[in-house]
Amino acid sequence: MKAYLAVFRIRFSHTIQYRAAAAAGMVTQYAWGFMELLMFSAFYRVSPEAFPMTFQQTVNYVWIQQAFLALFMTWFWEMEIFDTITSGSIAYEMARPLDLYGRWFCQSLATRAARCVLRALPILLVAFLIPGPLRMTLPPDAGQFVLFLVSTVLALFVVVAFSMLIYISAFYTVSAVGMRVMAAVLVDFLAGGIVPLPFFPPFLRSIAELLPFAAMQNMPLRIYSGNIAGADALWGIALQVFWLVVMGLAGRRWMRRAQANVVVQGG
Amino acid sequence: MIELQDICKTFRVMKRKTGFGQALKALYSRETETIHALDNVSFKVGDGEMVGYIGPNGAGKSTTIKIMCGILTPDSGLCSINGRTPWKDRTAHVKHIGVVFGQRSQLWWDVPVGDSFELIRDIYRVEQKAYRETLDELTELLNLSEILKTPTRSLSLGQRMRCEIAASLLHRPQMLFLDEPTIGLDAVSKIAVRQFIKRLNREQGTTVILTTHDMQDIEALTERILLIGKGRILLDGSLAELKRRASVQKILVVEYSGAQPELAAGMNLCESREGRMILTLDPAVISASDAIARIAAQTEITDVAVSGISAEEMVAALYEEYQI
Numbered sequence: 001m002k003a004y005l006a007v008f009r010i011r012f013s014h015t016i017q018y019r020a021a022a023a024a025g026m027v028t029q030y031a032w033g034f035m036e037l038l039m040f041s042a043f044y045r046v047s048p049e050a051f052p053m054t055f056q057q058t059v060n061y062v063w064i065q066q067a068f069l070a071l072f073m074t075w076f077w078e079m080e081i082f083d084t085i086t087s088g089s090i091a092y093e094m095a096r097p098l099d100l101y102g103r104w105f106c107q108s109l110a111t112r113a114a115r116c117v118l119r120a121l122p123i124l125l126v127a128f129l130i131p132g133p134l135r136m137t138l139p140p141d142a143g144q145f146v147l148f149l150v151s152t153v154l155a156l157f158v159v160v161a162f163s164m165l166i167y168i169s170a171f172y173t174v175s176a177v178g179m180r181v182m183a184a185v186l187v188d189f190l191a192g193g194i195v196p197l198p199f200f201p202p203f204l205r206s207i208a209e210l211l212p213f214a215a216m217q218n219m220p221l222r223i224y225s226g227n228i229a230g231a232d233a234l235w236g237i238a239l240q241v242f243w244l245v246v247m248g249l250a251g252r253r254w255m256r257r258a259q260a261n262v263v264v265q266g267g
Numbered sequence: 268m269i270e271l272q273d274i275c276k277t278f279r280v281m282k283r284k285t286g287f288g289q290a291l292k293a294l295y296s297r298e299t300e301t302i303h304a305l306d307n308v309s310f311k312v313g314d315g316e317m318v319g320y321i322g323p324n325g326a327g328k329s330t331t332i333k334i335m336c337g338i339l340t341p342d343s344g345l346c347s348i349n350g351r352t353p354w355k356d357r358t359a360h361v362k363h364i365g366v367v368f369g370q371r372s373q374l375w376w377d378v379p380v381g382d383s384f385e386l387i388r389d390i391y392r393v394e395q396k397a398y399r400e401t402l403d404e405l406t407e408l409l410n411l412s413e414i415l416k417t418p419t420r421s422l423s424l425g426q427r428m429r430c431e432i433a434a435s436l437l438h439r440p441q442m443l444f445l446d447e448p449t450i451g452l453d454a455v456s457k458i459a460v461r462q463f464i465k466r467l468n469r470e471q472g473t474t475v476i477l478t479t480h481d482m483q484d485i486e487a488l489t490e491r492i493l494l495i496g497k498g499r500i501l502l503d504g505s506l507a508e509l510k511r512r513a514s515v516q517k518i519l520v521v522e523y524s525g526a527q528p529e530l531a532a533g534m535n536l537c538e539s540r541e542g543r544m545i546l547t548l549d550p551a552v553i554s555a556s557d558a559i560a561r562i563a564a565q566t567e568i569t570d571v572a573v574s575g576i577s578a579e580e581m582v583a584a585l586y587e588e589y590q591i
Contacts, residue, residue: 006389014378092373094338096390097362260340260354263278264333 003098004106011110022118025070029123033066037134052198053227056137060225061196063127063136065217070115071156072217074191075184077163078108085170088264101255104167108160140226147233151220154240158215161247162187168251171258192218198227212243269312269335269442269474274344276305276330276498304330305341306498314441315472317464319479319489319506323586327498328478329368332446335476336366348442362391365440367431369447374419380430381415384437391438398437405433408463425456432460436467443467445477449484461487482579494582496591510581517555519546520572521562528565534558542569 037059044055053061065072081104084090093100127136139145162183169179188194190213197208197218208214219236222228228236282298283289305327312318320328333339334346337353337360346353351360374383388398406412409429414422422430432448445464449457465488467473477488485492485506492509494502502509519534522543530536533552538545548558555573562568576584 002392003390006386010375010378010382010386014375089371091333091336091338091368092366092371094357095336095361095364095366097358098390099358262339264338 004102007098007103007106008110011107012114015111015114016118019118022115025115026119026122029066029069029119030126033062033123033127034134036062041133053196053225055133057222057225057227058196059134060136060139061221061227063123064221064224065193067120067123067127068116068152068217068220070119071112071152072159072191072193072220074159074162074187074193074213074216075180076112077166077180078104078111081107081167082170085167090262091264094259094262100259101164101252105160105164108163109156112156112160139224140229144223144226144229144233147237148220148224151223151233151237151240154237154244155216155220158212158240158244158247159217161244161251162212162216164251165247165254168254168258171262187213187216190214191216192221196222196227198222210239212247215240215243268314268347268349269310269476270345270347271311271331271335272309272345274305274308274331274334274341274346275303276327276334276339276341278302278304303498305334308344308495308498308500310493310500310503312474312476314474315468316491317468317475317477317489319477319485319492320495321479321482321485321492321582322495323591324480326495326591328495329446331495332366332444332476332478336364336444337361362438363440364442364444365435365438366444367435367446367448369428369431369445369450372419372427372431373434374427374430376420377418379416379418380411380422383419383430384415384434387434387437393438397439401437401439402433405436408466409433409459424451425453428452429456429460432463439471440473442474443476445475445479447479448477449479449481457481457484464488482582494585494589496586496589501589501591502585509585510576516576517548517550518574519548519555519558520544520570520574521546521559521568522570523562523566523568525566528562531558531561 040058040062041055044051044058048055051058070076084093093103096103124136129135139148166179166183173179190208190211192214197205197214200208209218215236219228219240223233223236279299279301281293282300283293308327308331320331322328330339334341335348335353337357340354348360349363353360373387374380375386384402388395393401406415409432411429411433414426414430417426419427419430428448428451432445435443443464448464449460452460461484464475464477468475475488477484479485490505492502492504492506493500494509518537520543524542527539527544530546531553533549535547535549536544537547546558548555553561559568559571559573
């Protein structure tokens, strides 16, 4: 365990150095958040009752999404892991007394956590301070907030467990660009990254809510905003645990298979 | 104790002729070729031995090393290292070995070398005290004190390689696998690295297996040599034995002033110019010292040089002999 913590620590402290990147990212996220909210507010002004979430819920959804983007983004990859596989440095990784799945998992968690720490607070601060209808509010009650925290951690783990599958696919495809692009577009959409899942047409929504992607950002964001509460929230969290276990086990197994057939590129 | 028995490993390699047309053709039909990287490789290496593993490019040296490290799984055969099968017991096995892949880096590109070392310390769960001691020792022997705080990306190749070797030894492995450890090093670094490996083997009893194309490495370091070609072990013996086998001749270069000396039995003249002659000697008939004495009796010798066959030439001759 200590070894995995060490991997986490060095990655975390290494990522946190990149302050300029964080600042640039933050500006993008402010701009994106405001644009999205302005667009939504235009729709809501026409007919507020036509939407499945209240405007305040949508506002909270968008701001939390922007603040915690680094935890939930499904289009972000550890390029180093792909490079390790395609260049053959995997040889060194495998010569270490570490389980490769666990090591990469920790590394991914650390990168996302470090990026999030830098960005979340300033974004939340602004979101809570801006006057007018775009201001963010606290969750309905403390219990809901706790559920939100639990769901956030689970969503992060599900996202990483999913990206692990894409990393492992690189053992077989050499270049994982195709998988990456496909995952980026489709998964982000199905996880509620473009519009919240309740805005989907009913048929699509009922399917999407069962998919593993709904266990990603969809769940914590809707719990925070109060769109999912009480027993529904607990069910949602159970679904997250389910998908985490399924993808985790699948990933580990697949990784073992891939390692048995590994070819070290480049001599 | 390292024991390999009938290890086979094949790779499938995509084949395609160059050119655009061929690239299009490869979209629907791909040709693969099976390469027998290792073909019934068997050998044993005892604890504390230092073995040079040589062979031409593509002979299977690195593949063998990777199998012994648990990185590659062979198609068939047995491998037992200190009682463990590397690829089955990978994490337990690699705790006790150190590896250097000369063409790759295990150091983090943009953090100081010291930070990479600390990560490795934590990965192998080395106690802080033991780590300090090992690091101090390595720092002194490999002359690292100046470069520990430098990020890897700013190191020269030789500096980096010294750090790579140190990184592989932080957990004091019982066995060290070196895959071309002196690639790209300058003369001074090469000598430093060689001395260090020798000392490690002598003082700590570390088992060392070394692949290299640099025959001076072999000459300086190893007693025993394994020759591999086309995936098969062709020879297993000491360097001296191999040299005897490869060629029995010695070469004698004499510069003299005075009359040209007469040749005795076992001496063959290769080249003769005024005041200088090159002879080959057949040591079964005449030893080098006898030959020199004989010449000295007839003329004034101003300079003399005796050379055996170099390791480089020996290996080239062996490669030729086995057509690999």
